[in-house]
Amino acid sequence: EGVGPQEYTLIKLKVKEPYPSKLASLKGKPVFLVAATLRPETMFGQTNCWVRPDMKYIAMSTKSGEVFITTRRAARNMSYQDMTPENGKVEVLAELIGQDILGTPLEAPLSSYKTIYSLPMLTIKEDKGTGVVTSVPSDAPDDYAALRDLKNKPQLREKYGITDEKVLPFEPIPIIDVPGYGNLCAVTACDIYKVASQNDRDKLTEAKEDTYKKGFYEGVMLVEGFKGQKVQDVKKIIQNQLIEQNAALLYKE
Numbered sequence: 001e002g003v004g005p006q007e008y009t010l011i012k013l014k015v016k017e018p019y020p021s022k023l024a025s026l027k028g029k030p031v032f033l034v035a036a037t038l039r040p041e042t043m044f045g046q047t048n049c050w051v052r053p054d055m056k057y058i059a060m061s062t063k064s065g066e067v068f069i070t071t072r073r074a075a076r077n078m079s080y081q082d083m084t085p086e087n088g089k090v091e092v093l094a095e096l097i098g099q100d101i102l103g104t105p106l107e108a109p110l111s112s113y114k115t116i117y118s119l120p121m122l123t124i125k126e127d128k129g130t131g132v133v134t135s136v137p138s139d140a141p142d143d144y145a146a147l148r149d150l151k152n153k154p155q156l157r158e159k160y161g162i163t164d165e166k167v168l169p170f171e172p173i174p175i176i177d178v179p180g181y182g183n184l185c186a187v188t189a190c191d192i193y194k195v196a197s198q199n200d201r202d203k204l205t206e207a208k209e210d211t212y213k214k215g216f217y218e219g220v221m222l223v224e225g226f227k228g229q230k231v232q233d234v235k236k237i238i239q240n241q242l243i244e245q246n247a248a249l250l251y252k253e
């Protein structure tokens with residue numbers, strides 16, 4: 001992390017009704033999990049969304065009448081970025097922990113999976129972004145490692161009450177080619193650095209640094225509409241399209 005604020009793209013993942021019991025009072029209102037990402041051009045590859053089971057989240061009102069689920073910390077930041085009805089004020093509609101919204105069906109913009117699910121990731125940090133992370137296992141080593149853990153460990157799924165059909169059918173989607181790393185660069189990197197699980201932090205850091213640079217400087221898009229174009233050249237374009245479609249916002253911290 002350098003000096004000055006980091007700019008993220010907040011991706012709006014629509015929660016499908018019927019809502020889980022902790023959100024029952026929000027019936028009929030549009031509710032979104034909002035995920036902070038540095039890689040908007042990878043949203044074609046979303047397979048699930050991560051929340052941390054033991055972490056606190058809130059449901060908050062936004063200026064546009066929608067409801068966002070995020071950490072209180074990020075909600076406060078949003079309230080100073082013109083996202084709430086009143087500047088500097090957060091209206092809390094519900095308090096919950098990640099566990100309360102695990103296994104929830106979601107609609108994710110640009111993903112080729114029509115419905116994806118919120119799943120547990122244990123390494124989400126409280127003090128970064130919104131505490132919600134959208135998962136692109138093709139291009140993010142953390143996401144690949146966490147999804148592989150859930151796929152390989154039935155006890156882990158059981159512990160969090162996640163049924164098989166919310167995990168097993170979801171495979172990394174080839175969306176970007178990275179020369180030398182192929183079209184699933186996070187999978188390749190997890191192999192190269194011998195990442196054993198989502199808790200293998202040092203190896204994951206190496207895998208992440210490697211793929212993050214390579215993806216940005218050398219990545220070439222494979223998806224319809226952007227085929228053959230460099231990641232560098234389309235990142236801003238895709239970010240702007242998501243914002244225009246009301247599927248994303250800019251957020252700084």
Ligand code: A2H
Nearest residue numbers: 036037038039042124125128129131133134135136139140
């Ligand atoms: B990125 P930075 Cl494809 N805890 O989005 C842990 N990780 C978090 C987080 C939190 N509270 N909030 C956001 N993140 C993740 C896509 C992606 C990301 C790809 C490749 C690399 C990558 C899909 N997941 O990040 O510390 C989010 O994952 C590699 C760094 O601010 C977000 O972007 O640099 C990134 O970490 C922000 O991390």
